[in-house]
């Protein structure tokens with residue numbers, strides 16, 4: 001086995017501490033990656049604060065960029081020294097309709113997630129990317145385009161994939177109006193992607209401050225969702241709305257802001273059921289959709305798109321040794337817009 005060190009939580013809510021643990025020896029199609037940068041996602045915060053005590057110690061983290069340090073004998077796409085990235089899915093069944101479509105994140109048999117997942121070969125629990133090294137099958141490792149800053153690129157592997165997928169699926173582009181609800185880690189990427197794709201972008205936010213930020217990120221308009229007059233004026237305007245808000249909220253006003261046949265795609269995960277007035281959905285034959293992450297084909301496409309269009313998340317890079325402070329600040333919503341850990345510090 002290979003030894004590595006990471007930042008582990010040993011009990012729900014406890015501070016993370018350095019921990020030495022084992023990675024598997026390389027299988028034939030495995031790639032070993034030295035992790036240089038690891039993004040902090042909202043789901044990492046949930047896992048370390050409210051995760052299952054029985055599965056701790058737990059190393060979270062599923063947005064990594066780094067360098068290949070070793071490859072198994074059957075690996076064909078990577079060599080030692082390649083800049084690479086690993087996201088939130090590291091294996092899947094490979095045979096279901098979702099996997100055959102390269103949408104492994106929706107594997108019918110559930111994908112092996114990067115941490116707190118069950119390895120499909122030996123049944124052990126996966127440990128995540130807040131660590132010096134990660135080992136994954138090459139099919140779930142991505143080439144990191146050299147134009148992309150490795151620190152800023154890390155959040156693309158989860159937040160980026162989640163924001164990009166619906167925009168591509170519903171063909172955001174010239175002539176389309178795209179709304180983005182919530183200007184945080186996911187939403188700010190939604191604005192940047194939709195703008196880079198050539199869509200007219202409307203940001204929906206609750207504060208004047210965030211409205212100004214959204215315009216700076218590339219939004220053509222910003223609408224205060226707390227102002228009924230502005231929301232009324234937004235009716236029938238958006239072909240697609242990407243709703244990134246993770247707090248409970250009603251969807252009616254956003255459904256009314258859709259064009260005929262328009263789609264409201266939710267990617268936030270509130271801890272309460274959605275509330276929807278049926279007429280806001282029915283009138284205009286609107287669609288309510290969901291999303292989260294993406295499969296191997298489109299994650300690579302997203303990374304390549306970012307290189308071509310110079311799109312990167314806005315990040316605050318902090319030493320890995322400051323991880324507990326960063327998690328507390330994330331808990332207080334005090335970040336613009338994602339934290340990235342420098343694993344060398």
Ligand SMILES: [Zn+2]
Nearest residue numbers: 041043158159
């Ligand atoms: Zn994530």
Ligand SMILES: [Zn+2]
Nearest residue numbers: 093096099107
């Ligand atoms: Zn599958």
